[in-house]
Amino acid sequence: MSSAGHRLWRWSKVAAWYGVDDPQLREAQPTAQAINGWLALRDIVPDIAPAPEDVTSALSAVIAQVA
Numbered sequence: 442m443s444s445a446g447h448r449l450w451r452w453s454k455v456a457a458w459y460g461v462d463d464p465q466l467r468e469a470q471p472t473a474q475a476i477n478g479w480l481a482l483r484d485i486v487p488d489i490a491p492a493p494e495d496v497t498s499a500l501s502a503v504i505a506q507v508a
Contacts, residue, residue: 451473451477452466453473472500472504475496479491479496
């Protein structure tokens with residue numbers, strides 16, 4: 442993926458490529474997957490993607506339950 446002529450990489454792919462195995466990264470993986478999925482949906486079918494505020498509210502509610 443690219444933005445303004447710059448290539449963007451998923452941190453999970455970069456970490457795996459470098460061999461980084463961090464418990465915090467493993468714990469954050471579901472949140473990162475949710476955000477990446479939303480970004481892909483917003484890019485492909487923007488009319489049905491939830492608003493950013495709805496995504497952050499949903500993630501905040503889940504994080505509050507887990508923390």
